[in-house]
Amino acid sequence: xxxxxxxxxxxxxxxxxxxxxxxxxxxPARYLKCVTFDGLGEFLFYDVRKNADGSxxxxxxxxxxxxxxxxxxxxxxxGCGSSREHAPQALQKFGIRAVxxxxxxEIFYGNSVTLGMPCVAASxxxxxxxxxxxxxxxxxxxxxxxxxxxxxxxxxxxxxxxxESARDALINGRWDPIGELVDGASDAxxxxxxxxxxxx
Amino acid sequence: MARTxxxxxxxxHTVRTLxxxxxxxxxxxxxxxxxxxxxxxxxxxxxxxxxxxxxxxxATVDHIVPTDQVSEPYADPLADAMIKELRKSCAESGITFFxxxxxxxxxVHIVGPEQGITQPGTTIxxxxxxxxxxxxxxxxxxxxxxxxxxxxxxxxxxxxxxLKVRRIEVNGRLRPGVYAxxxxxxxxxxxxxxxxxxxxxxxxxxVFERFSMEERMTVCNMSIExxxxxxxxxxxxxxxxxxxxxxxxxxxxQWEAAVAEWRATASDPGCAYDDIVRMxxxxxAPTVTWGINPGQGIPITASIPDPAKARGDERxxxxxxxxxxxxxxxxxxxxxxxxxxxxxxxxNGRLSDFQEVARFLKxxxxxxxxxxxxxxxxxxxxxxxxxxxxxxxxxxAGFEWRNAGCSMxxxxxxxxxxxxxxCASSSxxxxxxxxxxxxxxxxxxxxxxxxxxxxxxSVSDARDVFGVSAN
Numbered sequence: 001x002x003x004x005x006x007x008x009x010x011x012x013x014x015x016x017x018x019x020x021x022x023x024x025x026x027x028p029a030r031y032l033k034c035v036t037f038d039g040l041g042e043f044l045f046y047d048v049r050k051n052a053d054g055s056x057x058x059x060x061x062x063x064x065x066x067x068x069x070x071x072x073x074x075x076x077x078x079g080c081g082s083s084r085e086h087a088p089q090a091l092q093k094f095g096i097r098a099v100x101x102x103x104x105x106e107i108f109y110g111n112s113v114t115l116g117m118p119c120v121a122a123s124x125x126x127x128x129x130x131x132x133x134x135x136x137x138x139x140x141x142x143x144x145x146x147x148x149x150x151x152x153x154x155x156x157x158x159x160x161x162x163x164e165s166a167r168d169a170l171i172n173g174r175w176d177p178i179g180e181l182v183d184g185a186s187d188a189x190x191x192x193x194x195x196x197x198x199x200x
Numbered sequence: 201m202a203r204t205x206x207x208x209x210x211x212x213h214t215v216r217t218l219x220x221x222x223x224x225x226x227x228x229x230x231x232x233x234x235x236x237x238x239x240x241x242x243x244x245x246x247x248x249x250x251x252x253x254x255x256x257x258x259a260t261v262d263h264i265v266p267t268d269q270v271s272e273p274y275a276d277p278l279a280d281a282m283i284k285e286l287r288k289s290c291a292e293s294g295i296t297f298f299x300x301x302x303x304x305x306x307x308v309h310i311v312g313p314e315q316g317i318t319q320p321g322t323t324i325x326x327x328x329x330x331x332x333x334x335x336x337x338x339x340x341x342x343x344x345x346x347x348x349x350x351x352x353x354x355x356x357x358x359x360x361x362x363l364k365v366r367r368i369e370v371n372g373r374l375r376p377g378v379y380a381x382x383x384x385x386x387x388x389x390x391x392x393x394x395x396x397x398x399x400x401x402x403x404x405x406x407v408f409e410r411f412s413m414e415e416r417m418t419v420c421n422m423s424i425e426x427x428x429x430x431x432x433x434x435x436x437x438x439x440x441x442x443x444x445x446x447x448x449x450x451x452x453x454q455w456e457a458a459v460a461e462w463r464a465t466a467s468d469p470g471c472a473y474d475d476i477v478r479m480x481x482x483x484x485a486p487t488v489t490w491g492i493n494p495g496q497g498i499p500i501t502a503s504i505p506d507p508a509k510a511r512g513d514e515r516x517x518x519x520x521x522x523x524x525x526x527x528x529x530x531x532x533x534x535x536x537x538x539x540x541x542x543x544x545x546x547x548n549g550r551l552s553d554f555q556e557v558a559r560f561l562k563x564x565x566x567x568x569x570x571x572x573x574x575x576x577x578x579x580x581x582x583x584x585x586x587x588x589x590x591x592x593x594x595x596x597a598g599f600e601w602r603n604a605g606c607s608m609x610x611x612x613x614x615x616x617x618x619x620x621x622x623c624a625s626s627s628x629x630x631x632x633x634x635x636x637x638x639x640x641x642x643x644x645x646x647x648x649x650x651x652x653x654x655x656x657x658s659v660s661d662a663r664d665v666f667g668v669s670a671n
Binding site for chain 1: 212213214215216218219220221222224226228229235236238239242247249252253256263264276278279281282285319321322327328329331342343344345346347348350351354355356357358359360361393394397398424427429450454457458461493513517520610611612629631632633634636638
C-alpha cells in the first residue's frame with residue numbers, strides 16, 4: 001500500500017483559539033452514530049458553530065474570509081478527552097490537512113498522524129503571529145515544512161516541532177502502519193505463544 | 201536491573217521496532233463496543249483483512265444502549281443499526297459478544313474486570329479513552345482510535361511510542377467522607393489536565409494499598425482526564441482476591457502459576473521513574489468541579505474562582521468556564537441549585553458505589569424538581585444490587601433505577617440533559633455539551649456527593665447532609 005509522502009502542507013489557515021479544546025467540542029457525541037466516517041465534516045465543532053435551529057453562530061469556521069482554509073490553528077492541549085477518531089476524521093472531512101497548536105492530547109495526536117494529518121507544535125508567539133497574518137490577510141498561504149520542522153507565512157519562517165516518530169512516518173509515507181504490522185504477524189504470534197494468558 | 205511494571209509489561213509484549221521508531225506492541229486483550237468499532241470492520245473488509253485472534257477479542261454494547269428500553273428495535277434507528285452491525289461482525293469473526301441477552305452486558309470497563317478478562321501483566325486496548333480503568337489490575341491499558349482498532353483486529357498488534365512513567369504516591373489516611381473520586385479529581389487539579397501527556401501514571405502509596413479494586417478502578421479510569429494515556433496500580437493480594445473464581449480467571453494449577461507471574465510483574469523496589477510526585481491524603485477534601493474540564497475542581501468548602509484574581513491564560517479560562525456554567529466568581533460552590541443527579545458510568549457505576557450511597561440514602565427523598573437517575577454499570581452490577589435490595593433503596597428515595605449502560609455520562613442514548621440543566625454527576629467529564637445538551641452543565645463529584653445533591657436539591661457537603669464522621 002503506497003502512501004503519500006507528507007513532507008509539506010501548504011494552504012490558508014483559520015484560527016480557532018482556546019486551550020483544552022476537547023473532542024466532544026470538536027464533534028459532539030450525538031454525531032458519533034455512524035457506521036462509516038463519511039459526512040462527518042458537516043458536524044465539526046457543531047455546537048459552537050450552529051444554533052439549535054441549524055443557523056450559524058459567529059465562529060471562525062463560519063467566517064466567509066476563512067472558507068477553504070486547510071490549516072487549523074489552536075491553543076494548548078488540543079484534542080483532549082475521548083479517543084474518538086471521529087474528531088480528526090471530522091477535521092479531515094471538513095478539509096483540514098494539518099493542525100498547528102501549542103500542544104496536543106496524546107490519543108488525538110496518534111489518531112491524526114495515522115490519518116496522515118500532521119499535528120505540529122508551535123510556540124504561542126508563533127501561533128499568534130500566524131493568526132495575526134491570517135487575520136490581516138486571509139489569503140496568506142501558510143506552509144508547514146514537516147521534514148524540516150519549519151513553518152513559513154507572510155515572509156516569515158519559524159521553528160515548529162513534530163514528534164520524531166510522526167515526522168518519520170509522515171515524510172516517508174508510512175503514517176498508516178497496517179502494512180508493516182501485517183508483515184510482523186509471525187513475530188507477533190511468537191511473542192503471544194510465550195504469554196500464558198494468550199495461549200490458555 | 202530493577203524495573204517498573206510498565207517496563208516489564210512493555211518488553212514482554214514488544215514484537216519489534218518499526219521503521220518510524222515506534223514499537224509494534226502485542227495487544228493481549230482487545231475490547232470492542234458499538235460506537236468506535238463497527239467502522240473498523242468496514243476498513244478490514246476494504247483491505248481484505250480478517251480478525252487475527254478472535255479468542256482475544258471481547259465485545260459488548262454500552263455507549264448507545266437505551267437504559268429504559270430492553271426490546272429491539274430501539275427507538276433510535278441509528279443506534280439500532282450500530283448495534284446490529286457489531287453483532288453481525290462479531291458473529292462472522294467468532295468474537296465473544298456480551299450482548300444484553302447474556303446477562304453479562306455492561307460498560308466495557310466494568311465487564312472486563314467482572315468477567316476476570318482484565319488481568320495483571322497484560323496489555324489491553326479498546327476504542328475508548330477510559331480503557332485506563334483496567335490498569336487497576338496492573339495491566340497496561342489504553343484507549344485507541346478506530347484505525348488502530350482495525351490494526352489490532354487484523355494483527356493483534358499496534359504501533360505505539362513508549363510512555364514515560366510517573367509514580368504518584370498518596371500517603372497517609374483519607375478523611376471520612378473522602379472517596380477515590382476525590383483522590384483522582386485532586387490529582388488532576390494538582391498536575392493539570394495535560395500534566396500527564398507522554399506518561400503512564402503509577403498510583404501507589406498507603407491510600408492505594410488500602411483501596412479496594414473498585415476504588416483503584418475509579419482512579420485509573422480518569423488518568424486520561426489528567427492527560428495520561430494509561431494509569432496503573434501494582435498488583436497485590438487485593439488484586440488476586442478479586443480475580444479468584446471469576447469466569448475468565450485461571451483455574452486449578454494455572455491459578456497458582458498465574459499469581460506467581462502476576463506478583464513478579466509489580467514494579468521492583470528501587471526501580472527508576474521518570475518522575476515521582478507525593479501527595480498527602482489528609483489534604484484531600486470532597487472535591488467538585490466548577491468549570492468545563494475535569495481539572496477545574498475545588499474542595500466543596502471553597503469558593504468559585506474569581507478571574508479578576510487570576511492572570512493571562514488562566515483568567516481567560518476561568519471567564520469562559522464561568523460564562524458557560526453560569527456561576528458567579530467568588531461565590532461558594534455549595535448551595536448551587538441542581539436539576540439532575542446522575543449516578544453511574546465507568547468511573548462510578550460499580551457495586552460499591554451504589555452500596556455506599558444506599559447506606560446514606562435509606563429513608564431519604566430526592567428533592568422536589570430534581571430528576572435523579574441511577575444506572576448500574578453492568579447487568580452483573582444491577583443483579584447484585586437487586587439481590588442486596590439496593591435498587592429498592594434508590595427507587596424508594598425517588599431515583600429512577602435503570603438498565604446497564606454509559607447513559608448520561610456522554611448521552612449518546614436517550615438519557616440527556618435538556619437546555620442548560622445543571623447535573624450533579626458521578627461521571628468523568630464536564631466538557632461543554634458533554635451530557636447531551638449543547639448548553640447543559642455538569643459538576644463532577646463522588647457518588648455520595650451526588651446523593652447529597654439529589655436529596656438537598658443543591659451542591660452540598662455530603663459530610664453535613666449525611667452526618668459523616670470518623671467511621
